[in-house]
Amino acid sequence: MPELPEVETVARSLAPHVHGCRFVDFDLLRQSALQPSSLPLSRLRGMKISALSRRGKLLVFSLRSGDAAEQTALSLVIHLRMTGRIFTREANEGLGKHTRCVFSLEKPVGGNFQLFFDDARTFGKVLLADSQILASWPFWRDMGPEPFDVTIEALHKALTGRRPLKSSLLDQSVLAGIGNIYADETLFAARLHPLRQSGSLTFPEVQNLHDAIRSVLMDAIAQKGSSIRDYRDAEGRQGSFQNFFMVYGRGGKNCKKCGAALEKIRIGGRATVFCPVCQPVL
DNA sequence: AGCGGGACCTGTGGGC
DNA sequence: TGCCCACAGGTCCCGC
Numbered sequence: 001m002p003e004l005p006e007v008e009t010v011a012r013s014l015a016p017h018v019h020g021c022r023f024v025d026f027d028l029l030r031q032s033a034l035q036p037s038s039l040p041l042s043r044l045r046g047m048k049i050s051a052l053s054r055r056g057k058l059l060v061f062s063l064r065s066g067d068a069a070e071q072t073a074l075s076l077v078i079h080l081r082m083t084g085r086i087f088t089r090e091a092n093e094g095l096g097k098h099t100r101c102v103f104s105l106e107k108p109v110g111g112n113f114q115l116f117f118d119d120a121r122t123f124g125k126v127l128l129a130d131s132q133i134l135a136s137w138p139f140w141r142d143m144g145p146e147p148f149d150v151t152i153e154a155l156h157k158a159l160t161g162r163r164p165l166k167s168s169l170l171d172q173s174v175l176a177g178i179g180n181i182y183a184d185e186t187l188f189a190a191r192l193h194p195l196r197q198s199g200s201l202t203f204p205e206v207q208n209l210h211d212a213i214r215s216v217l218m219d220a221i222a223q224k225g226s227s228i229r230d231y232r233d234a235e236g237r238q239g240s241f242q243n244f245f246m247v248y249g250r251g252g253k254n255c256k257k258c259g260a261a262l263e264k265i266r267i268g269g270r271a272t273v274f275c276p277v278c279q280p281v282l
Numbered sequence: 283a284g285c286g287g288g289a290c291c292t293g294t295g296g297g298c
Numbered sequence: 299t300g301c302c303c304a305c306a307g308g309t310c311c312c313g314c
Contacts, residue, residue: 003307032290057308081308083292098292121291123308139309163284172309179307228307229294248307268285271305 002080004147004177005220006231006239007054010086014059014234015052017088017113018105022048022066024112025104033100033119035127037137039074043128044103047074056143056176059086075134077127078117083230084124089114101126120230142173147213150175156206159198166194166267178213180270181226184248186216193279194265194272219244247273 002010023044028034034041044063051062061076078086083098095102096118103115117126127137134140145154158174159165168174169183178186187194190212192205201209225231225239228249232238242249246256251264251273260277 006307079308082306119291120293121306121308123290161283167284170308181307226307231307266286269287270308 002084002225002231003057003179003182004054005182005217005223005241006225006233007057007059007080007177008221009225009233009239010080011052011054011059013237014086014088017234018049018052018061018115020048020050020108021105022046022108023063023103024106027102027104028100029095029102030100030122032122033117033124033126035077035125035137037129037133038126039128039130039133041101041126041128043074044076049105054177055140056146056172057179058140073131075127075129075131077129077134077140079125079127079139080119081121081123081125083121084117084119085230085232087116087118087232087234087236089116098122100124139172143176144171144173145175147175147177147217150210152203152207152210155210156201156203159201159206161199162197164194164267165192165196165198165201166270166272168198170268170270175213177217180272181228181245181248182213182216182220184273185220185246186212188247188275188279189216191278191280193281194267194274195281247275249273 026041026044047063047065049061050064053060059078063074065072090113098118098120099116100119101117106112159168166183169178190209220241223239223241226241227238247262250262253262255262255275258277260275262273263276264273
């Protein structure tokens with residue numbers, strides 16, 4: 001599910017609820033929801049959330065221990081993968097069918113609430129890490145630049161070889177945060193064929209792609225993400241960018257721009273939709 | 283290098 | 299209505 005715009009929306013909607021809150025307790029209902037390299041979640045107790053941010057598709061809680069004498073800093077990192085959801089609950093409303101982990105938090109002004117991590121497909125992961133564990137986690141270590149930070153030159157340099165352009169966009173070490181929806185939407189906006197060889201792009205084409213990535217992701221964030229089925233923000237609201245899809249999930253339908261029938265193919269095992277007229281091979 | 287296929291899982295929607 | 303199959307927003311791993 002959640003790609004960059006969805007995780008960004010979750011982070012923004014969740015931040016005001018959790019900032020300054022302290023972890024009181026946790027309940028890990030499914031052991032496999034914990035990344036094997038994680039510190040035990042018991043280390044959470046007493047730690048305070050100093051910031052909530054996003055890196056690629058990861059949600060990152062920055063934590064500090066309460067005592068000023070020996071401050072420790074940890075990060076609680078959550079990857080929602082396909083169907084993960086994070087949301088808050090005021091009281092003890094009981095677990096959902098797919099609840100994998102529950103965190104009990106204490107507000108700075110007093111009073112407790114719970115943070116739920118639900119995940120139907122159980123692909124999602126939770127990782128509690130110090131800076132060393134985080135830095136040596138391959139997925140974190142190898143993550144490429146944020147799409148809003150990368151320069152055109154750096155993007156040009158990262159697009160190499162004969163691999164399909166779409167595969168490069170999905171490669172988190174090239175750019176962090178783009179998934180199947182936004183790869184297809186971005187390529188349409190840039191008028192580039194998904195099978196173009198990554199290394200064959202001219203500088204103006206990379207410039208074009210760079211613009212498309214930023215504008216598609218910004219539009220999607222403005223619409224609070226895309227809700228295909230599972231996705232909701234931290235307050236249970238759906239996104240609305242699915243109403244603006246030009247190609248994703250529209251194989252066989254007419255291009256909204258030129259009317260041609262959109263083609264659906266598979267690239268690297270992922271369904272890929274594009275317009276053969278707006279996105280010519282050359 | 284990169285692709286196809288499988289694995290990890292559960293749910294949903296379409297076809298019959 | 300019900301059953302079976304294909305497919306789903308992501309990543310990792312293996313073999314070719």
